[in-house]
Amino acid sequence: MPIRMKVFLPTSLEDALGILRASPGAHVLAGGTDFMVEMNYGHRRPERILSLRFVDELRAWSREGATLVLGAGVRFADILSSEIATLSPALAQAARTVGSPQIRNTGTIGGNIATASPAGDTLPVLWALEAMVNIRSEKGERRIAIRDLVTGVKRNELAKDELITSISIPVADGPQEFLKVGRRNAMVIAAASLAFACNRSERRIACALGAVGPTIIRCTDAERFVGERVDWERLMVPSERDRVKFGELCSEATLAVDDHRSTARYRRHAISVMAYRAVARMS
Amino acid sequence: MEIERRYELLINGKECKVESSWLGESLMYVLRERLGLWGTKNACEQGECGSCSVLIDGMLACSCLELAATAVGVDITTVEGLGAPDNMTDIQQSFIDEGAVQCGFCTPGLVVAVHDLLLSNPAPSGQEIKEALAGNLCRCTGYGRIEAAVVKVVQQRHE
Ligand SMILES: Cc1cc2nc3c(=O)[nH]c(=O)nc-3n(C[C@H](O)[C@H](O)[C@H](O)COP(=O)(O)OP(=O)(O)OC[C@H]3O[C@@H](n4cnc5c(N)ncnc54)[C@H](O)[C@@H]3O)c2cc1C
Ligand code: FES
Ligand code: FES
Numbered sequence: 001m002p003i004r005m006k007v008f009l010p011t012s013l014e015d016a017l018g019i020l021r022a023s024p025g026a027h028v029l030a031g032g033t034d035f036m037v038e039m040n041y042g043h044r045r046p047e048r049i050l051s052l053r054f055v056d057e058l059r060a061w062s063r064e065g066a067t068l069v070l071g072a073g074v075r076f077a078d079i080l081s082s083e084i085a086t087l088s089p090a091l092a093q094a095a096r097t098v099g100s101p102q103i104r105n106t107g108t109i110g111g112n113i114a115t116a117s118p119a120g121d122t123l124p125v126l127w128a129l130e131a132m133v134n135i136r137s138e139k140g141e142r143r144i145a146i147r148d149l150v151t152g153v154k155r156n157e158l159a160k161d162e163l164i165t166s167i168s169i170p171v172a173d174g175p176q177e178f179l180k181v182g183r184r185n186a187m188v189i190a191a192a193s194l195a196f197a198c199n200r201s202e203r204r205i206a207c208a209l210g211a212v213g214p215t216i217i218r219c220t221d222a223e224r225f226v227g228e229r230v231d232w233e234r235l236m237v238p239s240e241r242d243r244v245k246f247g248e249l250c251s252e253a254t255l256a257v258d259d260h261r262s263t264a265r266y267r268r269h270a271i272s273v274m275a276y277r278a279v280a281r282m283s
Numbered sequence: 284m285e286i287e288r289r290y291e292l293l294i295n296g297k298e299c300k301v302e303s304s305w306l307g308e309s310l311m312y313v314l315r316e317r318l319g320l321w322g323t324k325n326a327c328e329q330g331e332c333g334s335c336s337v338l339i340d341g342m343l344a345c346s347c348l349e350l351a352a353t354a355v356g357v358d359i360t361t362v363e364g365l366g367a368p369d370n371m372t373d374i375q376q377s378f379i380d381e382g383a384v385q386c387g388f389c390t391p392g393l394v395v396a397v398h399d400l401l402l403s404n405p406a407p408s409g410q411e412i413k414e415a416l417a418g419n420l421c422r423c424t425g426y427g428r429i430e431a432a433v434v435k436v437v438q439q440r441h442e
Contacts, residue, residue, distance in 0.1 A: 007287075007350070007353060040329065053353050100417050102348075102396075105342040105344055186417030186418070
């Protein structure tokens, strides 16, 4: 453990980015729900820590027309207790399944993205909605699609001097669902999860799977199949056979493995059931 | 602001100087080992058990997941700030009356969590109680008596 440490507590984004440029090795700390577990168990030994606690700009959110812009510091509890929950129902469902009240009061969406766990609960939703992640360093700003930011299990392509500042997602334009299975209801990391979003204006269905591959998986074949079978006037898939088939196609898209949380076989089964339920709940 | 050595925390309304040997310490560790506030318990150091629950800026949080040095200037309330042995809160009394305390290890965290629940929801349903306390593990009571203790406080407050 380094004995000499320094903790930076900037109060503006400008200052935070300046600190990151001056000490690019500084570890970024948001809610700490992933970070502090690593600290407590000696898996992370930073010499410099940049805390985002007092950077209020990152806590803000806004609606810009059909787009919702969520600051990286928006907490799961903020999503649940604000209008974000109605503007992005699947994101709210995902936030509600995270950890416990204590974790939801602390953990942030920016931290969930940066951690890039295949079981991160907001990720399938962000994938299905094709979220754009807004990133800044002192050098400038860039926008990148979520699927390009997350490069593998717990890997992202952020540079050392960069911060995620916000996430842009479309406001819901039709029914959405987030489903998750694990060993219990509360305080559980997903064994498998699924996000489902209906886009009425484009007459499209998007579906993404969590915890069944190294990163989130989009079910393009299943999406195409079911998209052509939606009755867009009644906003439902009338045929029971098509709903079941949708579940099967989603399950075929998985790259599930056996691990300490579940087996590949159970995960594939769970995905087919959740996909069926998502499409059945549409109307 | 930058912190390299000493810092002050605002705990239960009092300024507390912390002279840590290491800035990487969690708030839970600092409360117990540096400040002698042993009401906050340590059972996992990974956010799973809730025994270390405190209120940070009025929000229920696990103090083991809080880097102490970043909690400067923020209101922190520990179980000691809610009630004392000679001046217990109705929640603490109800835990005793209903037999919701066995080994007692989970109790301080639960008292803080119930306090927080009843501030935001003075009349929770059984389901709401269960959901609000889902982040607090108890290895002894089987939870039934804990829920009963909460129900009793709610009844008493509405009498
Ligand atoms: C008991 C427990 C239960 C949990 N349950 C769930 C669950 O059910 N579902 C789930 O998805 N997760 C769960 N988690 C994991 C965790 O809560 C989430 O991943 C959370 O979103 C992390 O956010 P944070 O703000 O706490 O991030 P931190 O822990 O502060 O940071 C995590 C990582 O992100 C980086 N980072 C944070 N913000 C930024 C930024 N703005 N720019 C660049 N990098 C950044 C940090 O440097 C760090 O590497 C759980 C954790 C615990 C301890
Ligand atoms: S010690 Fe903090 S949650 Fe268990
Ligand atoms: S009373 Fe022993 S852990 Fe709850």
